[in-house]
Amino acid sequence: MKYYVAGHRGMVGSAILRQLKHRGAEVVARTHDELDLTNQEAVRQFFAQEKPDVVILAAARVGGILANDTYPAQFIYDNLMIETNVIHQAYCHGVTKLLFLGSSCIYPRMAEQPMAEEALLTGILEPTNEPYAIAKIAGIKLCESYNRQYGMDYRSVMPTNLYGTGDNFHPSNSHVLPALMRRFHEAAQEGADHVTIWGTGKPMREFLHVDDMAAASLFVLDLDQDKYQSNTEPMLSHINVGTGVDVSIAQLAQLLAEVTGFKGEIRFDLSKPDGTPRKLMNVSRLGRMGWHASISLEDGIAQTYRWFLDHQDGLRKG
DSSP states (O other), X not given: OEEEEETTTSHHHHHHHHHHHHHTOEEEOOOTTTOOTTOHHHHHHHHHHHOOSEEEEOOOOOOOHXXXXXXXXXXXXXXXXXXXXXXXXXXXXXXXXXXXEOOGGGSOTTOOSSBOGGGTTXXXXXXXXXXXHHHHHHHHHHHHHHHHHHOOEEEEXXXXXXXXXTXXXXXXXXOHHHXXXXXXHHHHHHTOSEEEEESOSOOEEOEEEHHHHHHHHHHHHHOOHHHHHHHSSOOOSEEEESOSOOEEHHXXXXXXXXXXXXXXXXXXXXXXXXXXXEEOBOOHHHHHHTOOOOOOHHHHHHHHHHHHHHHHHHHTTO
């Protein structure tokens, strides 16, 4: 069986690729320079040539609050094009099994916590990343629609905030955990007396190590849907993946200060947006299926910081 991992150089895609190779699976991948997934004809030619049996769609344009707010057109266009091209060409070339990776931002800004899969499309999205969220919702519905009309087995997993090996540590265009890790590291190295965090520090966030996400993705992909349906409730078209535990941004900042050795003051810039007040995933469905996260936030942050230190020379220009 041949797997195509789209986005194999990204944090999640590379983690999935490592685990597939550990299994001894046959995997095909292309860099962005080799295959532009926003180019419909290029994607068609790729599928015609390689003929994968299974597709894992981890490719996406991603970023934090600032990047989403600054480049909304790029976020919605690129992600819509990637999803439509890959999913449609998978169908056209006989791929019956596909896994699409979404994001917890698909849920309404004020969704009941923890957020269950049924909360999708029940309220208004967080404005700062609405274009990205709409693109991800479209990806879920594409999979759902191809299943309904053509009898495909296209599944979607919705991860909470991810971090870990291969993360983007850009000081302004990355997600909150890696951006803060770099900021605290540099402050500790420079002997700074304070680090300033956007917002109040009160928003609650859940964080999942990327190796756990890769394991969960392959677990969901491998599930026997007929067996699962016969034992419990029908499988949804999308499944939440997370730890079921969250921390405040202030608590996260304190953990990062400790692991980087920063001894100064942590300040909060109240003029900057907080984003969604809380984003905790309801992962009870995945738990009933038999999968649970295994890497604690403390251990995951320590491991990620060791990776950051080993690779910081290559990150300096970022």
